[in-house]
Amino acid sequence: MSFFLQDVLSVLHTTCLSLQANNLTFSEVSDYITACKKAVDELKSRNGSYFQQFLDSVREYETELEIEFHGHTIPANKKQRENFAKSSEKFLTFLSDNLASRFVENDDEISSAFDILVPSKLPTEADQIAKYGDVEISKLGEFFGTDKTDGDGNTVNPPLNKAKLISEWSLFKHVMCKYRNQEFTEFWEWGLKTHDQAYPNLCILATICLTCPVTSVNVERGFSRYNIIKTALRNALHTDNVNNLMMIKIEGPPLTDFDFDEGFKLWCSRKDRRVLSPKFIETVKSKCTDVVQPKVSETAKTNAVGEELKYSQEDVEIMIETVVSKLTGVLSKFGDTQQDKCTRDF
Known part of the structure; x- marks a missing residue:
């Protein structure tokens, strides 16, 4: 029965994935449901791939009253075989009728x-x-x-x-x-x-x-993304930030395509960051003698009237090197494997 249900669930699983696709049209919904009903009906007259593999593996016990399968003894007398055939056909008929009643062709x-x-x-x-x-x-x-x-x-x-x-x-x-x-x-x-x-x-x-929404998949997917983004530890997120994160998560490119170096540089260039200030650099020099000593370009220095700091490409690269060096020193206590992995991920 388990192998038989695996064949049925494979058909339903594939149909569910098809109905969850983006840009789904009304006609495609009808086509997918029709294909699903036909595949279910075909299982009445032929064995599915998983159930057929099971039958092939126990072919030598075809005339016996018990089947040995992976250490389990399965009763398989004539009556039980007939009951399985009737139950499976009844189940498939009920499933096909249920699909037909839920998705009526040309109902709209x-x-x-x-x-x-x-x-x-x-x-x-x-x-x-x-x-x-x-x-x-x-x-x-x-x-x-x-x-x-x-x-x-x-x-x-x-x-x-x-x-x-x-x-x-x-x-x-x-x-x-x-x-x-x-x-x-x-x-x-x-x-x-x-x-x-x-x-x-x-x-x-x-x-x-x-x-007109064809399905409610996008709505449910949006709620799922929202729960992932705004957790109990991030309950103070502003509405605008939540909206931006939702748009990036749903409509944005895959995370594998994201350039973290460019993102870090953009983050550094938006406003004065403590990690980029000359004071911070001097602190790094005094406390971390084992790291690479960065040089500060003239563009990173403030003037007497306190004008807004502007950082060049050189400043950003210097600080990336500084932060990575600092991180490497901190992680050295955890061993080479963790250190290499964390530095690489950073």
Whole structure:
């Protein structure tokens, strides 16, 4: 049973990862769910890879009442084999029905109609493009191009004009043909900047589609990042700092691409740092005779009126060398391995 469940969970795990991808579209959700249901149904008629490996490893016990597997004795009489076959089929049927009830195909015609805005969905034949998306654009125009009434009974004006939307679509779908290989989000980020004047109603529709969240994964991922950043020990972080750290964590490049040397230099150049002051350098000289004695350039000296200090590239490099030397001396007591590792990480 464990190997059988491993096959099932592998299918569900892959589907979950697919649904957590960024820039997911409504049509892709339907495709992933359909593929998942088909894969689950196929397990009824054929063994999964993990379960098949188990059967191959115990093939010699196929006619016996007990199976020896990695030191465990597994009862395997005829009745138990039949019960397993019935239970596994019943489980797969229940799982498939549950997926079908939770993700009904075409349960939302408006969401499905947005698929026409995906460049990769365009047909390749020229004669098919002429009528492509006409039904869907009419549905979208009817929904977003007519007056609505809010909960208080007030009339809400539509965000776009239905007739103009249909007219714009009849021309713009031919423009999209040149960009079939582009991602949906990438294409419309370019389209909103380039065609907002020529196709205003279509751009409004694309903005609505981009705004509608396909899943809540990004929201949950944001809360997870927030809990990692603002811990109990960092509960005094200012809101602006939290927001900046969240943006870097979610939208920024990988940590492996970060240049720590450049970051340290930028940190040093933003304002006067105690570690860069001439007084600090003299303190280092007097207390740490075993470190490299840094030289201070003229730009690091203050004048009589106390003007703001400005540090050159030479100053920054001097202090990087000083701090590393100081750190090396402190870490020497912990041994060579820890010292090398910490110095390298620093």
